[in-house]
Amino acid sequence: MTSAASDSARGAAAEPLRVLVTGAGGMLAHDLVPRLRAAGHQVTAFSRADLDVTDPAECIAGVAGHDLVINAAAHTAVDAAETEEGVAFSVNAVGAANLARACTHAGARMVQISTDYVFDGMATEPYAVDHPIAPHSAYGRTKAAGEWAVQALCADHWIVRTAWLYGHGGPNFVSTMLRLAGERETLSVVDDQRGQPTSTVDLADLLLRLVEADAPSGTYHGTSSGETTWWGFARAVFEESGLDPERVQPTTTDAFPRPAPRPAYSVLSHSSLVTATVTPIGDWRSGLSAHLQHIKGGQPRT
Incomplete structure (x- = not known):
């Protein structure tokens, strides 16, 4: 990278950036693109139809003229990846490369x-960014390969790991719980997997803070603070929606076998954000409350 280009890419706090967002049809981009534009940045939003990330020539042409690329394009069908690992690898690893x-x-x-x-997924305390990676699923392997590719091929990068995402821009756990609440008297939800429910609005805001703070290159964790189980998350959805949380019954992962193994523990540490003086996302319950309040009002969260 030339000095001039580096200065341009690092000038987020001083002047608008020319930003390319891939995966523009996804749930995260739904909230990220308008926030970048509201902050004054010039944004190009490419969906899969606009840019095939598995094509090197298309990537060279698409990235040209931009200061920053946020790669939200991904093969996220966790169970399907178990039998389509090559397809997932082409997007999550080759595309990232x-x-x-x-x-x-x-x-x-x-x-x-x-x-x-x-x-x-077997830890008992929040994963630090430098904890050894050891994916147990095809999806995890392809995303890990994507991380390695970015680290090897683009020195000026941020890797941001997230988990348990929900938002207005696509199907997710919250919308599923609200739908099932209208269809069933009781629900059974697993209570032996722990994580950090994270709103795409909150993740988008964190990404904006990370960029505009000109944080050092490296790996960060973009999840809400606090932790709960899927059962606790579902009960919170019911409570915040004025529904009886006792309708949500706890069960085990073994009762719901899936093709891809689910991590029992997905709590991520935010210490690298703190070190970079970037404020982590707040408590998961507050984010959920804000999300549901905007659903009740018929408006997306801004």
Whole structure:
């Protein structure tokens, strides 16, 4: 990267950036793109139809002229990836590698969105960013490969791992619980997996803070503070919606076998954000409350 290009890519706090967001049809981009634009940045939002991240030439052409690329394109069908690992790898690993090379070629910085699935899910305390990765699923393996590719091919990068995402821009756990609440008298939800429910609005705001703080290149964790289980999360959805939480009954992961193994523990540490003086996302329950309040009002959260 030339000095001039590096200065341009690092000038977020001083002047608007030319930002490319991939995966524009996804849930995160639904909230991220308008926030970047509201902050004064010039945003190009590319969906899968606009940019094939598995094509190196398309990535070179698409990234040209941008200061920053936020890669939200991903194959996120966790169970399908168990039998379609090659397909998932082409997007999550090869796609990330193509964009990383293109960023280096253009002198742009890169944000790679990653996941808690890169860890083994067996910890008993929050995972630090430098904890050894040991994915137990095809999805986790392909996302881990994407992290390695970005680290190797684009020195000027941020890797941001997130988990348990929900938002207005796509199907998610919260919308599923609200739908099932209208269809069933009681629900059974697993109570032996712990994590940090995270709103796409809150993650989008964190990404904006990370970029505009000109945080050091490296890995960060973009999840809400606090922790709960899927059962606790579901009960909170009911409580915040004025429904009886006792309708949600606890069960075990073994009662709901799935093709891909689910991490029993997905709590991520935010210490690297604190070190970089970037404020982590607040408590998960507050984020959920804000999300549901906006659903009740018929308006997306702003």
